[in-house]
Amino acid sequence: MSEIPEALRYTKTHEWVRTMDDGHLEVGITDHAQEMMGDMVFVELPDVGDSVVAGQDCAVVESVKAASDVYAPISGEIVEINDTLRDSPEFVNQHPYEGGWLFRVRPTEESELENLLNAEAYSDVAAAEA
Amino acid sequence: MNQKTALFDIHRKAGAKLVEFGGWDMPLHYGSQIREHLAVRQDAGMFDVSHMSRVDLRGPAVRPFLRRLLANNVDKLVLPGKALYSCMLNEQGGVIDDLITYYLADDWFRLVINAATRDTDLVWMREQAGRLDGVELAHRADLSMIAVQGPQARDKTFAALGEAVEAAASPLPAFVAVDVDGYFVARTGYTGEDGFEIVLANERAPAAWEALRETGVVPCGLGARDTLRLEAGMNLYGSDMDTTTTPLESALGWTVAWEPEDRDFVGRDALERQREHGLTRKLVGLVLMDKGVLRSHQSVHWQGCGAGEITSGSFSPTLGRSIALARVSASLQIGDTCQVRIRDKLLNAKVVKHPFVRRGKSCLNEI
Incomplete structure (x- = not known):
C-alpha cells in the first residue's frame, strides 16, 4: 500500500498539497500516482510567475510508460519550481512528498483549500484504482 | 478472460x-x-x-x-x-x-x-x-x-x-x-x-x-523489453509496421530476398512495383535534441511541413535521452534536423542511423 501522509491535502487527480509556513502551497504527485506511472524520465514545469487555475493542467510528468498531466489543486501564482527535477526526475519516484515536489503556489482563492481531500478520503480514491 | x-x-x-x-x-x-x-x-x-x-x-x-x-x-x-x-x-x-x-x-x-x-x-x-x-x-x-x-x-x-x-x-x-x-x-x-x-x-x-x-x-x-528493442533499432509489429506498410517502408528491405528472381513469394509483385516507382516514405531513427520524451503518433515536421509520424518512441535508459522510430517522407536524410510536436511545442530531433545501442554501447556518433 502506498504512503499517504496525514498532514497533507489531496486531489482526486493524485496531486498532494502542503501548506508552508509562509502561506504558499507546495504541490507534488502522490506516492500512489508515481507507483502507477513507473520510472519518471522527464518533468515539464510551469514558469515562475505563471497563473494557474484550480483543476486545469499546469505541468506534465513523464515516465518510461506514458505522459501524464498534473492539475493545479488551487488557483494562484507560481512562486517557485523544483529545478532539480530537470536532471533528476527520479526524485518524484524516490521522495514523492519531499525532494520530488513540483511547484509552489501563492494562492488567490484560499477557500478552494476546502475542496481538497484529507488523507482518508484520498486513500479511498487510490484504493478504488489500485 | x-x-x-x-x-x-x-x-x-x-x-x-x-x-x-x-x-x-x-x-x-x-x-x-x-x-x-x-x-x-x-x-x-x-x-x-x-x-x-x-x-x-x-x-x-x-x-x-x-x-x-x-x-x-x-x-x-x-x-x-x-x-x-x-x-x-x-x-x-x-x-x-x-x-x-x-x-x-x-x-x-x-x-x-x-x-x-x-x-x-x-x-x-x-x-x-x-x-x-x-x-x-x-x-x-x-x-x-x-x-x-x-x-x-x-x-x-x-x-x-x-x-x-x-x-x-x-x-x-x-x-x-x-x-x-x-x-x-x-x-x-x-x-x-x-x-x-x-x-x-x-x-x-x-x-x-x-x-x-x-x-x-x-x-x-x-x-x-520494449525500451531494449527500441534502442536496438528493432521494429515492433503493430507499431512500426502492419498490413498498411511494406517492409521497404519499414526499414526491413534487408529481409526481402529478391534473388532468385523466379521465387514467387506472396507480395512480390507489389514490392517490385514499389521498388520501381521509388519510395515516398520510409522508417528512420530519431534522437531528440531537446529535453522531453518522444512517443508514438507525435507528428514530425520538416521545412515547415508535416513530414510523418513517430511509430515508436521512448526515453532511452542507456543514452539518457529520448529516441524514436518514425515513418517520414523519403526526402529526409540521415543528419537532417526535423521537429517533433510534443504537446504545444515543436522540439528539434535529428535523423540518425539505427540501431541506437548495440551490445551495451551507443552507436550514435557525436550529435
Whole structure:
C-alpha cells in the first residue's frame, strides 16, 4: 500500500498539497500516482510567475510508460519550481512528498483549500484504482 | 478472460505489475523498468515470452510452402537449427506479421510469431497451405519460451540449466538453435544483447525460471523489453509496421530476398512495383535534441511541413535521452534536423542511423 501522509491535502487527480509556513502551497504527485506511472524520465514545469487555475493542467510528468498531466489543486501564482527535477526526475519516484515536489503556489482563492481531500478520503480514491 | 502463461503465478508472487498484451496477462515490470533495462545491458535479464506463439510445420512440402509464404528465402537455411527473420506479406505487400523461422529438418520448420497476430496468422497460413499437399501445421501451446539476454546471459544460463546445455549451446553461432535435454536453445533475441531464447515444455518452465533467477538473472517485464528493442533499432509489429506498410517502408528491405528472381513469394509483385516507382516514405531513427520524451503518433515536421509520424518512441535508459522510430517522407536524410510536436511545442530531433545501442554501447556518433 502506498504512503499517504496525514498532514497533507489531496486531489482526486493524485496531486498532494502542503501548506508552508509562509502561506504558499507546495504541490507534488502522490506516492500512489508515481507507483502507477513507473520510472519518471522527464518533468515539464510551469514558469515562475505563471497563473494557474484550480483543476486545469499546469505541468506534465513523464515516465518510461506514458505522459501524464498534473492539475493545479488551487488557483494562484507560481512562486517557485523544483529545478532539480530537470536532471533528476527520479526524485518524484524516490521522495514523492519531499525532494520530488513540483511547484509552489501563492494562492488567490484560499477557500478552494476546502475542496481538497484529507488523507482518508484520498486513500479511498487510490484504493478504488489500485 | 486473458490468457496466462505457465509462469503467471511466479510473476504475480514476485510482485509484477501486470498488463494486458495481445490477449495475455503479462508482467510490465517487477518494480523498476529502468533497473530491468540496465540489468540486460550490463549483466543478464530474462523475459517470459510464452505469449508469442510457436507453430511447427511438418511434411514434405514445407520448404516450398515457406518459399512462397515468406518474403525472406528459407533456402538460406541449410544448417539444421539455423534461424531466419522474415516478414509474411499479403498480396499488396503489407506486413501480416514478422516472424522467426527455425530450420529443424527438411520436413520440419518451427515459426515463432507475435501474440496479437496469432489468429490471423494461423488462418492465413492454413489458407495458403490449402493449395499444397504435405504441410501440417501445429500450434504448440504446450511450449513456453524464456528469453535470457545480456552480456552474462550465456554463462548464467549454463550455470542454471546444467552441463548438457552448456556443452550443446556454448558453441552455437548467432541465430542458430540446438535441441538439448528437452530445451530448444536458440542464440537469438530482441534486445541487441547476446543471449538465448529457450523453448521448453510448459511444465518445466517454472523450475527453469527459478533456476535462472537463483543464478542472478533478473526477471524483466515487457516495459524493459520494449525500451531494449527500441534502442536496438528493432521494429515492433503493430507499431512500426502492419498490413498498411511494406517492409521497404519499414526499414526491413534487408529481409526481402529478391534473388532468385523466379521465387514467387506472396507480395512480390507489389514490392517490385514499389521498388520501381521509388519510395515516398520510409522508417528512420530519431534522437531528440531537446529535453522531453518522444512517443508514438507525435507528428514530425520538416521545412515547415508535416513530414510523418513517430511509430515508436521512448526515453532511452542507456543514452539518457529520448529516441524514436518514425515513418517520414523519403526526402529526409540521415543528419537532417526535423521537429517533433510534443504537446504545444515543436522540439528539434535529428535523423540518425539505427540501431541506437548495440551490445551495451551507443552507436550514435557525436550529435
